[in-house]
Amino acid sequence: xxxxxxxxxxxxxxxxxxxxxxxxxxxxxATLYWYQQILGQGPKLLIQFQNNGVVDxxxxxxxxxxxxxLKGVDSTLKIQPAKLEDSAVYLCASSSGQGAADTxxxxxxxxxxxx
Amino acid sequence: xxxxxxTQPGMFVQEKEAVTLDCTYDTSDQSYGLFWxxxxxxxxxxxxxxxxxxxxxxxxxxxxxxxxxxxRKSANLVISASQLGDSAMYFCAMREVNxxxxxxxxxxxxxxxxxx
Numbered sequence: 049x050x051x052x053x054x055x056x057x058x059x060x061x062x063x064x065x066x067x068x069x070x071x072x073x074x075x076x077x078a079t080l081y082w083y084q085q086i087l088g089q090g091p092k093l094l095i096q097f098q099n100n101g102v103v104d105x106x107x108x109x110x111x112x113x114x115x116x117x118l119k120g121v122d123s124t125l126k127i128q129p130a131k132l133e134d135s136a137v138y139l140c141a142s143s144s145g146q147g148a149a150d151t152x153x154x155x156x157x158x159x160x161x162x163x
Numbered sequence: 164x165x166x167x168x169x170t171q172p173g174m175f176v177q178e179k180e181a182v183t184l185d186c187t188y189d190t191s192d193q194s195y196g197l198f199w200x201x202x203x204x205x206x207x208x209x210x211x212x213x214x215x216x217x218x219x220x221x222x223x224x225x226x227x228x229x230x231x232x233x234x235r236k237s238a239n240l241v242i243s244a245s246q247l248g249d250s251a252m253y254f255c256a257m258r259e260v261n262x263x264x265x266x267x268x269x270x271x272x273x274x275x276x277x278x279x
Binding site: 079081083088089090091092093096103104137139141143149150151152153154155156157159 | 205207208213256266267
């Protein structure tokens with residue numbers, strides 16, 4: 049079974065530029081998450097989708113970040129304009145359902161450097 | 164308030180030794196799940212083990228076991244017979260079932276270094 053796919057793996061941009069990340073979850077997984085992991089910290093949720101609806105985006109900086117999951121499969125996370133503090137690894141994860149035991153499986157991440 | 168606390172920034176162990184990575188958590192929910200993930204230098208988060216708040220027995224997965232002490236709100240990861248490939252960052256995470264979403268709350272992680 050294929051895992052969670054993400055692209056690109058690495059991205060370097062100048063501040064105030066825009067950038068987009070793509071995620072393809074495990075086939076059949078209804079729930080998709082985007083996390084931001086700043087160096088030396090644990091991942092922090094940005095947004096959670098259930099199929100193509102948003103479940104939780106309370107920690108998404110909506111003035112510059114946006115995300116969509118059209119057709120309930122692939123997802124795109126965009127930053128516009130980027131700031132220096134957005135330098136981080138952006139992790140996409142997916143899971144099959146609800147409940148305490150629902151395990152999230154992560155992709156390889158996109159490492160973003162903002163200069 | 165920090166929900167997941169990992170107090171060991173770094174741990175060092177020799178091959179074939181056992182090691183315990185500490186994790187304490189804070190929640191007022193009765194139903195929750197606890198997870199451990201491994202993050203090698205490549206960056207991918209690898210799921211290791213899960214413990215439910217109602218599980219009476221400690222979870223085990225191969226060389227990994229979870230020492231779950233509910234009254235103390237601790238969920239320590241025990242790795243038996245360490246291998247060089249175990250060198251990585253380890254994260255403890257929690258899901259509170261009664262929250263709107265089901266996202267994980269992560270600790271800051273512990274770096275494990277295994278030497279020969």
